[in-house]
Amino acid sequence: MSSLPAGDKRAVVLLSGGIDSATVLWLAKSRGYVLFAMTFDYGQRHRMEIESAAKIAKSAEVQEHLVFSLGMHLIGGSVLTGTGEVPKDRLDGVGGGEIPVTYVPARNTVFLSIALSWAEVLGAGYVFIGAHAVDYSGYPDCRPEYIQAFQSMADLATRRGVEGDPIKIEAPLIDMNKSEIIKLGAVLGADFSITTSCYDPDDSGKACGRCDSCLIRKRAFGHSGIEDPTVYLEQ
Amino acid sequence: MSSLPAGDKRAVVLLSGGIDSATVLWLAKSRGYVLFAMTFDYGQRHRMEIESAAKIAKSAEVQEHLVFSLGMHLIGGSVLTGTGEVPKDRLDGVGGGEIPVTYVPARNTVFLSIALSWAEVLGAGYVFIGAHAVDYSGYPDCRPEYIQAFQSMADLATRRGVEGDPIKIEAPLIDMNKSEIIKLGAVLGADFSITTSCYDPDDSGKACGRCDSCLIRKRAFGHSGIEDPTVYLEQ
Numbered sequence: 034m035s036s037l038p039a040g041d042k043r044a045v046v047l048l049s050g051g052i053d054s055a056t057v058l059w060l061a062k063s064r065g066y067v068l069f070a071m072t073f074d075y076g077q078r079h080r081m082e083i084e085s086a087a088k089i090a091k092s093a094e095v096q097e098h099l100v101f102s103l104g105m106h107l108i109g110g111s112v113l114t115g116t117g118e119v120p121k122d123r124l125d126g127v128g129g130g131e132i133p134v135t136y137v138p139a140r141n142t143v144f145l146s147i148a149l150s151w152a153e154v155l156g157a158g159y160v161f162i163g164a165h166a167v168d169y170s171g172y173p174d175c176r177p178e179y180i181q182a183f184q185s186m187a188d189l190a191t192r193r194g195v196e197g198d199p200i201k202i203e204a205p206l207i208d209m210n211k212s213e214i215i216k217l218g219a220v221l222g223a224d225f226s227i228t229t230s231c232y233d234p235d236d237s238g239k240a241c242g243r244c245d246s247c248l249i250r251k252r253a254f255g256h257s258g259i260e261d262p263t264v265y266l267e268q
Numbered sequence: 269m270s271s272l273p274a275g276d277k278r279a280v281v282l283l284s285g286g287i288d289s290a291t292v293l294w295l296a297k298s299r300g301y302v303l304f305a306m307t308f309d310y311g312q313r314h315r316m317e318i319e320s321a322a323k324i325a326k327s328a329e330v331q332e333h334l335v336f337s338l339g340m341h342l343i344g345g346s347v348l349t350g351t352g353e354v355p356k357d358r359l360d361g362v363g364g365g366e367i368p369v370t371y372v373p374a375r376n377t378v379f380l381s382i383a384l385s386w387a388e389v390l391g392a393g394y395v396f397i398g399a400h401a402v403d404y405s406g407y408p409d410c411r412p413e414y415i416q417a418f419q420s421m422a423d424l425a426t427r428r429g430v431e432g433d434p435i436k437i438e439a440p441l442i443d444m445n446k447s448e449i450i451k452l453g454a455v456l457g458a459d460f461s462i463t464t465s466c467y468d469p470d471d472s473g474k475a476c477g478r479c480d481s482c483l484i485r486k487r488a489f490g491h492s493g494i495e496d497p498t499v500y501l502e503q
Contacts, residue, residue, distance in 0.1 A: 138388035153373035
């Protein structure tokens with residue numbers, strides 16, 4: 034256990050139910066923080082995510098897991114919250130710098146803002162997010178310069194910031210690729226069998242195996258040398 | 269009517285139901301924007317705000333008025349979303365630089381983030397907010413430097429930002445005091461009789477006349493020379 038100053042022992046961790054946020058949660062746990070996990074119910078089509086997040090939170094023995102409802106589907110703008118077609122079988126196009134149709138406008142900004150609010154109320158000194166730029170170069174809000182700009186804004190936005198002890202935004206995976214993240218998570222003890230990546234699972238929650246997220250997951254497990262515990266509808 | 273470039277004719281306006289946001293809405297209207305008003309139902313104790321916002325939106329003939337639900341009461345941290353006592357009769361303490369108990373942690377950050385997301389979906393070039401530093405010097409997220417930092421972050425957070433045409437955050441009242449805002453709103457045609465300021469109205473929606481917000485409102489109407497249309501429980 035690390036010896037953190039009182040009041041900085043708490044961390045809010047954004048937990049989506051996927052591999053990245055599960056790894057970040059276990060990383061924060063390894064650093065000795067008291068964990069407050071936050072999952073957004075934002076009208077995403079794949080409800081499995083929220084169930085996975087609850088299982089991951091339980092497995093990491095968090096102090097509290099808050100599922101926060103947010104009507105992002107009222108706003109629309111992404112196939113993940115709307116009715117459009119989730120793209121399939123296009124691994125070559127993933128991570129190519131173009132902004133994909135699965136991009137939810139300003140999603141990380143909205144999530145980080147609400148996490149910042151909760152952190153301030155809790156007296157938590159940290160907000161952890163599993164954003165990383167390597168496999169998601171197309172998402173503007175997964176870039177290191179974006180995280181830095183959010184930090185600068187947060188320093189001015191909060192009571193703690195005004196008092197000279199701002200809440201820190203931690204994106205420890207920002208420069209890692211997915212297979213490095215899988216290796217890290219495995220070492221830390223994360224159970225990937227309870228995580229969900231698929232953008233378009235079937236009614237029983239089984240992963241499609243063909244959307245961008247499934248393709249990235251399969252490839253990353255392949256590169257990591259760690260066995261993929263996921264059951265895919267199509268291999 | 270101004271001649272705006274196509275795609276920049278739309279503006280999202282944060283509309284709380286109070287004097288400031290009503291004035292901003294009418295200011296955006298005067299500049300010829302197609303208006304998309306956004307009100308947050310964030311578990312605030314004074315539900316009157318939302319009814320007032322709907323009336324103001326209608327009076328300004330907005331294209332759409334979106335009431336967005338947000339469980340900020342799950343997070344707590346303010347007497348405005350919780351059960352604590354709303355302070356009364358302390359006009360001398362208002363605006364004195366201290367952060368008041370009515371501060372909702374990171375509220376403007378959360379609201380601006382969601383408005384940014386909606387603006388991106390709508391193809392709107394502007395987000396208007398009625399924040400001003402003069403009467404609310406105690407709120408960190410009402411300062412000009414905060415708005416600038418939010419803009420810098422937003423430039424990096426969005427598709428439009430990446431494409432070099434970022435959504436602009438407009439806080440046109442930032443350096444005005446409340447009586448100047450009232451004068452501006454009156455000139456633009458805002459109907460203040462349908463606005464709500466009180467932090468603690470009675471069940472019929474009548475303003476208490478004694479909370480910080482009522483005291484600021486009364487004083488500002490007094491200084492403006494414009495008659496206050498509000499019926500207060502206590503004068």
